[in-house]
Amino acid sequence: MTEALISQAPGNFNDSNAVPSGPEKGSTTTPAEVEAAVHAIADRSRQAARQMSGANRALKDSGLRAIGAALLDRKEQILAANAKDVAAGKANGTSAALLDRLTLSDARITGLVDALENLANLPDPVGNVVRGQTLPNGLRLRQVNVPLGVVAAIYEARPNVTVDIAGLALKSGNAVILRGGTAAAFTNEALVQILREALDSVGLPADAVQTVDQYGREGANALMRARGRVDVLIPRGGRDLIQSVVLNAAVPVIETGEGNVHIFIDESASEEMAVEILLNSKTQRPSVCNTVETLLVHSRSTVLPAVAAALRGAGVTLHADERIRAALPSSIETEPATDEDWGTEYMDLDLAVAMVDSLDDAVKHIRTWSTGHTEAILTNNLANAERFIAEVDSAAVIVNASTRFTDGGELGLGAEVGISTQKLHARGPMGLTELTTTKWIVQGEGQVRG
Amino acid sequence: MTEALISQAPGNFNDSNAVPSGPEKGSTTTPAEVEAAVHAIADRSRQAARQMSGANRALKDSGLRAIGAALLDRKEQILAANAKDVAAGKANGTSAALLDRLTLSDARITGLVDALENLANLPDPVGNVVRGQTLPNGLRLRQVNVPLGVVAAIYEARPNVTVDIAGLALKSGNAVILRGGTAAAFTNEALVQILREALDSVGLPADAVQTVDQYGREGANALMRARGRVDVLIPRGGRDLIQSVVLNAAVPVIETGEGNVHIFIDESASEEMAVEILLNSKTQRPSVCNTVETLLVHSRSTVLPAVAAALRGAGVTLHADERIRAALPSSIETEPATDEDWGTEYMDLDLAVAMVDSLDDAVKHIRTWSTGHTEAILTNNLANAERFIAEVDSAAVIVNASTRFTDGGELGLGAEVGISTQKLHARGPMGLTELTTTKWIVQGEGQVRG
Numbered sequence: 027m028t029e030a031l032i033s034q035a036p037g038n039f040n041d042s043n044a045v046p047s048g049p050e051k052g053s054t055t056t057p058a059e060v061e062a063a064v065h066a067i068a069d070r071s072r073q074a075a076r077q078m079s080g081a082n083r084a085l086k087d088s089g090l091r092a093i094g095a096a097l098l099d100r101k102e103q104i105l106a107a108n109a110k111d112v113a114a115g116k117a118n119g120t121s122a123a124l125l126d127r128l129t130l131s132d133a134r135i136t137g138l139v140d141a142l143e144n145l146a147n148l149p150d151p152v153g154n155v156v157r158g159q160t161l162p163n164g165l166r167l168r169q170v171n172v173p174l175g176v177v178a179a180i181y182e183a184r185p186n187v188t189v190d191i192a193g194l195a196l197k198s199g200n201a202v203i204l205r206g207g208t209a210a211a212f213t214n215e216a217l218v219q220i221l222r223e224a225l226d227s228v229g230l231p232a233d234a235v236q237t238v239d240q241y242g243r244e245g246a247n248a249l250m251r252a253r254g255r256v257d258v259l260i261p262r263g264g265r266d267l268i269q270s271v272v273l274n275a276a277v278p279v280i281e282t283g284e285g286n287v288h289i290f291i292d293e294s295a296s297e298e299m300a301v302e303i304l305l306n307s308k309t310q311r312p313s314v315c316n317t318v319e320t321l322l323v324h325s326r327s328t329v330l331p332a333v334a335a336a337l338r339g340a341g342v343t344l345h346a347d348e349r350i351r352a353a354l355p356s357s358i359e360t361e362p363a364t365d366e367d368w369g370t371e372y373m374d375l376d377l378a379v380a381m382v383d384s385l386d387d388a389v390k391h392i393r394t395w396s397t398g399h400t401e402a403i404l405t406n407n408l409a410n411a412e413r414f415i416a417e418v419d420s421a422a423v424i425v426n427a428s429t430r431f432t433d434g435g436e437l438g439l440g441a442e443v444g445i446s447t448q449k450l451h452a453r454g455p456m457g458l459t460e461l462t463t464t465k466w467i468v469q470g471e472g473q474v475r476g
Numbered sequence: 477m478t479e480a481l482i483s484q485a486p487g488n489f490n491d492s493n494a495v496p497s498g499p500e501k502g503s504t505t506t507p508a509e510v511e512a513a514v515h516a517i518a519d520r521s522r523q524a525a526r527q528m529s530g531a532n533r534a535l536k537d538s539g540l541r542a543i544g545a546a547l548l549d550r551k552e553q554i555l556a557a558n559a560k561d562v563a564a565g566k567a568n569g570t571s572a573a574l575l576d577r578l579t580l581s582d583a584r585i586t587g588l589v590d591a592l593e594n595l596a597n598l599p600d601p602v603g604n605v606v607r608g609q610t611l612p613n614g615l616r617l618r619q620v621n622v623p624l625g626v627v628a629a630i631y632e633a634r635p636n637v638t639v640d641i642a643g644l645a646l647k648s649g650n651a652v653i654l655r656g657g658t659a660a661a662f663t664n665e666a667l668v669q670i671l672r673e674a675l676d677s678v679g680l681p682a683d684a685v686q687t688v689d690q691y692g693r694e695g696a697n698a699l700m701r702a703r704g705r706v707d708v709l710i711p712r713g714g715r716d717l718i719q720s721v722v723l724n725a726a727v728p729v730i731e732t733g734e735g736n737v738h739i740f741i742d743e744s745a746s747e748e749m750a751v752e753i754l755l756n757s758k759t760q761r762p763s764v765c766n767t768v769e770t771l772l773v774h775s776r777s778t779v780l781p782a783v784a785a786a787l788r789g790a791g792v793t794l795h796a797d798e799r800i801r802a803a804l805p806s807s808i809e810t811e812p813a814t815d816e817d818w819g820t821e822y823m824d825l826d827l828a829v830a831m832v833d834s835l836d837d838a839v840k841h842i843r844t845w846s847t848g849h850t851e852a853i854l855t856n857n858l859a860n861a862e863r864f865i866a867e868v869d870s871a872a873v874i875v876n877a878s879t880r881f882t883d884g885g886e887l888g889l890g891a892e893v894g895i896s897t898q899k900l901h902a903r904g905p906m907g908l909t910e911l912t913t914t915k916w917i918v919q920g921e922g923q924v925r926g
Contacts, residue, residue: 080866159888165877167887174899175869257899273726278900299922306924415917416530419625427615427920436925437617437916438609449624449707449913450728451901463899466887467865470877472749474756475886 057248060241064248067203067236068176068255074233075175075201081230083150090146090193092224094139097189100220101135107216108185115209127184128210138189141441145197148440151458152199166469171462173199174257178249180205180271181262185213191262192221192235194443198461201234203256205246214239250275258461262444265371280452280460282444285315285399286371287429290322290388290414292405297329299426300404301336306428307402309340313373315445316400316432320368320378322388323350334358334379342375349381368395385410389417396420398447400432421447421454507698510691514698517653517686518626518705524683525625525651531680533600540596540643542674544589547639550670551585557666558635565659577634578660588639591891595647598890601908602649616919621912623649624707628699630655630721631712635663641712642671642685644893648911651684653706655696664689700725708911712894715821730902730910732894735765735849736821737879740772740838740864742855747779749876750854751786756878757852759790763823765895766850766882770818770828772838773800784808784829792825799831818845835860839867846870848897850882871897871904 078086097104108130115125151171158168177200181187188206195202206214214237222232238245249256253276260280261271272279289307291300307318323330334344334354344350345367346360354360360379367378368391382388392401402424403414411425422432432455434442439457446452452460528536547554558580565575601621608618627650631637638656645652656664664687672682688695699706703726710730711721722729739757741750757768773780784794784804794800795817796810804810810829817828818841832838842851852874853864861875872882882905884892889907896902902910 076867079869161886161888165881169904172869276723278898280900302922302924310925411919417526419529419622420915422916422918424918425920427918427923428925430925431615431918431923432916436611437918438611448728450730453913454619454916463903465870466872466882466904468872468874468877468881468887469861470875472752473877473881474752475760475878475880 057244060244061248061251063241064238064245064252065255067238068249068252070233071176071201071203071236072255074231075173075199077231078196078199078201078234079152079173079175081199083152085228085230086150086197086199087146088228089196089225089230090142092228093189093193093221094142096220096224096227097135097139097142097217100216101132104130104135104213104216104220105132107212108210110212111185111210114212120209124183124209128213130185130213134186138186141190142193145193145441148197148458150197150199151462154459156464163473164470165473168467169464170467171459172465174461174463176201176203176255176257177461178203178205178252178256178259178277179262180246180249180259180267182207182264182267183209185210185217187262188214188217189221191260191443194441194458194461196225196230196234197441198458200257200461201231202236203249204235204237204239205249206237206239208239208242211239247274250277253277257463260444280444280446280456281448282446282456283315284371284397284447285317285432285445286320286369286395286397287316287318287399288320288322288388288392288396288401289318289429290382290385290392290401290403290405291324291327291329291333292385292388292403292407292410293324293326294406294410295327295329295404296406297332300327300329300333303402303404303426303428304333305336305340307430308337308342308377309375310428310430312375314430315371315373316429317373318377318402318429319371320380320391320395322380322382322391324385324388325349325381325383331355331358334360337377340375342377344377344379346379347381350379353381371397385413389414392418392420399445400424400429402427402429421445507694510694511698511701513691514688514695514702515705517688518699518702520683521626521651521653521686522705524681525623525649527681528646528649528651528684529602529623529625531649533602535678535680536600536647536649537596538678539646539675539680540592542678543639543643543671544592546670546674546677547585547589547592547667550666551582554580554585554663554666554670555582557662558660560662561635561660564662570659574633574659578663580635580663584636588636591640592643595643595891598647598908600647600649601912604909606914613923614920615923618917619914620917621909622915624911624913626651626653626705626707627911628653628655628702628706628709628727629712630696630699630709630717632657632714632717633659635660635667637712638664638667639671641710641893644891644908644911646675646680646684647891648908650707650911651681652686653699654685654687654689655699656687656689658689658692661689697724700727703727707913710894730894730896730906731898732896732906733765734821734847734897735767735882735895736770736819736845736847737766737768737849738770738772738838738842738846738851739768739879740832740835740842740851740853740855741774741777741779741783742835742838742853742857742860743774743776744856744860745777745779745854745876746856747782750777750779750783753852753854753876753878754783755786755790757880758787758792758827759825760878760880762825764880765821765823766879767823768827768852768879769821770830770841770845772830772832772841774835774838775799775831775833781805781808784810787827790825792827794827794829796829797831800829803831821847835863839864842868842870849895850874850879852877852879871895 154171156169256277344360345363400422434455443456604621706727795813850872884905893906
């Protein structure tokens, strides 16, 4: 799941400090020189991608396990580098929330190692036959999954993404170029070095993991412009980062994350189910993209007081429209909602609440404000459930369950690259297969077209 | 199959003449006004897309057949409009090749009607369940194909594309916004009017087919920038058009067409097969993207003289490197090849020919010059066939058959939107399914996340 991160666009990166002492540090200065250096990195990445593409599952899995072992072996080195980033962050007045995301610990490193082991245990997406047939003229035809090639990632402040995205890219047979941001520069430098050495130790190309962090903001820009050299760019982070990448990139981008998630309580929804699902959707992990942000309540539903009381009891601030405020007893505290609330992804213990008179009105509200991530209906009315499924155009549409299920792990995809809110290539939770493309293989014995 | 068209980028459109007298003609002039008008068109398209999304196959097929019937009924109107465009083209000194593509005839209109009938007979891609399962917690999960929504197309000079792309978009449940170019303005205006009336006659929304032709070049630009309003933009035409759209569009683009296609004749390929496949791949229809453009011949192959003689006999100009020229008898005429030849998509009776000493050298040449469309190997060596399949990173890799098979119809996909040379979303021949996205549908009875 993509968590909300610092809203810092690549154009705003502050690269005046903590640039790692990479081998090429200081050797390039102009944008043209940075571009040439990033192109050279991408060309090495292309070479490495060809080797990764031909690596079988056993070899790739041994690489993932070697990385896991190296992370444990060299934990002290990682934690020391991380301490430098955290100290620099504190000195710069970085917020507590960001410092928390920036900080690695024994437990977090163990979590990364466990995730790598989980990845190693998943089937290889490469070579999977999507479809195939023998044509009337005898041609044997199959469409198979093959790696995308060179995968780039731009992210912020969370050094665990370095390991996470590298592992996903390697398992799917790709090479990866990382841009991790200045705040985590020392940590990322140590991690990339460890990853490269671990790959090399099992006979995989070290250049399958590279970074452009040493080139700062210009490096990120060059990566976004490296058309033909980068097959896909995945931004991971807050809204501003993702929007900046989407608008500025000349390479193909997979957009992830933004979730202004709605739940509609229909007239027929039971109180018990509504209370339980709202509590889970809002409070189980409020900082992630599949948490509910707006609740729409049918005006003839009777569950509102119980749901509102339960949410208040769990510490949720309710930003409610006039009709909701009028319908609730004065003992339940609310804030008046404005249009800004309908458009806000709080990612916190806040919930916008509006009253609607019909399913149509609920769908209309959702069409106006949704980011197309996840919407749910709570209902016992079959026709309404079917209409909601058909009329709501989001990556995931849920009937009578928590919105927190929009997650690759929960939906049985194994590892998750992120949650795509775009319509091309991947929509919703993205597994390893979404880091592949396909190739048509046609085999004959001399067939020509008539 | 995408044919090579006039290399005229949207930025170069000449809109000084033949602008159709649409209802909004002349009412807008500034780019901002055009943008507002195009946004209004896109918003009507979104409304229509919602209706199309809910239309079942029977209704959509009746719409396609109504369009076919109307094209026949109103053939005289279409041909009269087309005659105006052709006359304007002649007056402007338009090339014979372009005039041919611009010209409609009884036979071409019948061809369009047949294609619509073929579309109507294909299965509906919408609602197809891609995958699904019941999770351990009882949640029922399925991922289904749903329409993309608003599909835009920018193309040039070929009015048949107006009917073709509208039919494909409608069958897959989308609404379409067309930009057909000034050269075919009268024809496209007549066709769009007929399509809209036919849709309306069966109860489908007329706004499912709209055009921005009345806004000229600025209309095309506004369409490319309509982020969030246009779900996918498909450029159809020559290299310059496609590159211009890819570089300038802020909306998602599916890139089609460019095919610098290679055939490698390995040492073990038989002469008979090599002659037959080269003749078919080069001469059956040289103006299309799956025709072969470069032949690579293993230096130990003995088939070169026979292949070269056959191609010359069929009128093919051979642009050959020094080693090929030295190996051929003087009776076989060749032109000296330059680097430009390796990079050229001739789309004519021209073929670049180079000698290579190994499969590795052939793959290296292909990696340097290929556009990633289609490459073929002719061989009787199993290990070499497998290596070629694994190491060549193209949308289609063919063993011992004509490159002309990279075609949606030939590969059993039914109708074809185009041939994608990109890696995201669709790669190779694109059928109706590639005009859809997916939606996850999750159904439970109160499940929450633990």
